[in-house]
Amino acid sequence: MIVSIMSVSYIGLGLFALSMFTHFRDALKRTQTETQQHLFKLTGGLVLIGSYAAALTQYGGIYGTLILMGILTVSALLVILTLSYRPKALPFTMLICAICSGGQQLFF
Amino acid sequence: MKETFFRSMSWLHTWAGLLVCWLLLVIFFAGTLSYFRHEITLWSKPELHSGILQSYSAQKVEQQLTQGQNYLNKQAPDARSWYIELPSTRKPYLSFNWQDFPEPGQRRGQFNQHQPSEDGQQVVTNVRDSKGGNFFYRLHFDLHYIPVGLARWIVGFATMFMLIALISGIVIHKRIFKDFFSFRRGKASRTWLDAHNISSVIALPYHLMITYTGLIALMFMYMPWGVLTNYDGDTKAFRQALNPTRVQIQPSGEPANLIAINTLLPQVRALWGDLPIKQVVISYPMDTNSRISFYQNSAQSVSEQKVAAIFSGVSGELLYATPDEHSTSRSTYDTMMALHTARFSNGLLRGLFFLSGLLGCAIIATGTLLWAVKITQKQQRQLALGAKPSIGLRLVNGLNLTLIAGLPLATAVFFYANRLIPSAIENRSQWEVHSFFITLGLIATVALIDGVSLKQSKIRWQQLAWACAALFAGIPLLNALTSPSNLWQNMQTQQWSLVGFDLLCVLSAIIMFMVARKLSSSHQQSAL
Structure with missing residues (x-):
């Protein structure tokens, strides 16, 4: 479950990063439209709410909140490192995270 | 008005942070290691590792x-x-x-x-006879070699300064969301500022929580008047009523x-x-x-x-x-204390707390390094004309070297001392602790000599990083040679505390190796 929550957090924060002009341009080599910007922000927010719901379901109120705080820190660090060293890889790493998250849901 | 307020906050952030930064680094570093206090203590007693x-x-x-x-x-x-x-x-x-x-x-x-x-x-x-992880736990709030009461007051003041620095930092960080994911590499002070911002922002709830609850932990010492009034000065009666x-x-x-x-x-x-x-x-x-x-x-x-x-x-x-x-x-008090000590946490949450603690160390270290870079930039013109670096710059560089590079190295030496000091020696556990401070003292002496002789350079950082990498890489081997079990056997018997200790040392060695490599390449580039 923890892999799943972390993957979803990474995707959520990745979407937030893509809603920003500079990171979108670095990752996808083109400029974003205003609609895309809002869409990424909204989806990112919803995905993060989803990861919080998963943490609460799995670990309970207090423990789940604390675990999610820690996981968000790790995920944010990973997104920053991706954007700093391999910005073009961000969409792929997000896709891998989606597969990891789905895989853990299916098999565990 | 707005600009004056911003400048005041910026001044407050700089000086509140800088006045106590090296002490705060020791407190944060020791506190972070204390998350694995019992695991370190277990590792420090190899007689318990088998059977x-x-x-x-x-x-x-x-x-x-x-x-x-x-x-x-x-x-x-x-x-x-x-x-x-x-x-x-x-x-x-x-x-x-x-x-x-x-x-x-x-x-x-x-x-x-x-x-x-x-x-x-x-x-x-x-x-x-070894203090193990308890040394770092006590160092976190009792420091060492000074009376406990005085130490706790000093730690309290440093914590208050940290809280002020955090709050003023939030106020002055105008682009807290816009720069959330920004880390611009290879841009001197900009890079250090980004690293400083990232390490503080991504774990901001943790930093605020740990600093505030740190103050609350000793609040009856810092502000005893409520208790003294209600219990007629009898603090013992208060403690008995509390527990x-x-x-x-x-x-x-x-x-x-x-x-x-x-x-x-x-x-x-x-x-x-x-x-x-x-x-x-x-x-x-x-x-x-x-x-x-x-x-x-x-x-x-x-x-x-x-x-x-x-x-x-x-x-x-x-x-x-x-x-x-x-x-x-x-x-409320119990919950705050629990959040500070994280005694309730399982392995995963403990690891996350540990990482957040390391980010706390990173905030302080990047802040002091940024300061050194900025002072150097200010003096660049005079330095280019052959002037000597100011005493302030040399002092900051020396303290940075002693504590940022010295603390991990002293920790590695502490672990070696744990295994190499003979068991029969009197005050054995104290000598382990002395080895930690002797290492810091030696690095401080080298930094002082470098400062006085105007030889401060990246080479010293590089040497310490290599030494650190070598010492941490050798710890699993040291454990295998001086305890009845080694990494592989501990994996087989599922002693995850001991396995985790060795693996964390290997990870530290890899990170220090990368730092040393990076410092070597940047030194070569600057020499060309």
């Missing part, structure tokens, strides 16, 4: 208590207190301990610890037989169900006033409240049981 480690088993408790009582009755019938510590996840061994009555002039009697083997056939009595299990009873002086401790288990189970027991303390074991206190292993409960059941040691009558409900203020 002793076991997990908690509810079925074995009765037998273990009987064994403990018989053993302590034989070994220390005249002791002040007996302690039977049952195995837990973080301290996976059974321990029979006792404390003697204090000798004249002593505050506390000598504390003795014996650990029976897993099969109960042997008892380890010659565990080396009834700490009430000091006095021995009657009349001898009496202690009841069999295991006969109390049905009463304890009636109170707590199947929840695990952490420890049983027997005070004045052979006295009519003896007490038997059971302490619950409250595992994942986010509270520092000790759950206890206290019985008369003669009649077995239940004298006190921790109530389920507490006042709101008490619960």
Whole structure:
């Protein structure tokens, strides 16, 4: 479950990063439209709410909140490192995270 | 008005942070390592690594208590207190301990610890004298070589400055969301500023929580007036009201037989169900006033409240049981303390706390490095004309080298000292601690000589990073050579605390190796 929550957090924060002009341009080599910007922000927010719901379901109120705080820190660090060293890889790493998250849901 | 306010906050952030930054780095570093206090202590006692480690088993408790009582009755019938510590996840061994009555002039009697083997056939009595993780735990708030009271005041002031620096930092960070993911590499002070911002912003809730609860932890010391007024200056009465299990009873002086401790288990189970027991303390074991206190292993409960059941040691009558409900203020305080110490956390959450603690160290380190870079930039024109760097710049560079590069190196030396100092040496555990500070002192001396002779350079950082990488890489080997088990065997026996220690040292070595490589390449580039 923890892999799943972390993957979803990474995707959520990745979407937030893509809603920003500079990171979108670095990752996808083109400029974003205003609609895309809002869409990424909204989806990112919803995905993060989803990861919080998963943490609460799995670990309970207090423990789940604390675990999610820690996981968000790790995920944010990973997104920053991706954007700093391999910005073009961000969409792929997000896709891998989606597969990891789905895989853990299916098999565990 | 707005600009003046921003400038004031910026000034406050700079100076509140810088005045205590090196002390804060020590406090944060020691606190971060304290998350693995028991794991470090276990690693520091290799005599326990083979045949002793076991997990908690509810079925074995009765037998273990009987064994403990018989053993302590034989070994220390005249002791002040007996302690039977049952195995837990973080301290996976059974321990029979006792404390003697204090000798004249002593505050506390000598504390003795014996650990029976897993099969109960042997008892380890010659565990080396080592502070292990407790050294870092105490260093976090008691510092070292100075009186405890003074140290706690100094730590309190430093924590207050940290809180001010955090809040003013939030105010002055205008692009907190816009720059959330920005780390611009290879741009001198911009890179250090980004690293400083990232390490603070991505774990901001943690930093605020740990700093604020750090102040709350010692609030009765810093602001005692409420307690003094309500308890007529009797702080002891306040502490006893706060924690009834700490009430000091006095021995009657009349001898009496202690009841069999295991006969109390049905009463304890009636109170707590199947929840695990952490420890049983027997005070004045052979006295009519003896007490038997059971302490619950409250595992994942986010509270520092000790759950206890206290019985008369003669009649077995239940004298006190921790109530389920507490006042709101008490619960708030307990929760804050639990959040600070993270004693409730499992391996995963502990790891996340540890990482956040490292980010706290990173904030301080990047802040001081940024300061050094900025002072250098300011003096660049004079330096290019052949002027000497200012004393301030040399001092900052020296302190940065001593503490940022020195703390990990001193920690590695501490672990080596743990294994290489002979067991028979007097004050052995103190010499382990001395080795930590001697290392820091040596690096400070080198930094001072470099500063005086105007030879401060990246090469020294590089040398220390290489030394650090080599020492940490050698720790699993050192463990294999000086303990009955090695990394592979610990994996096979699923001793994850010991496995984690070795792997964390390998990871530290890899990181220090990368830092050393990076410093080498940047030094070569600047030399070209």
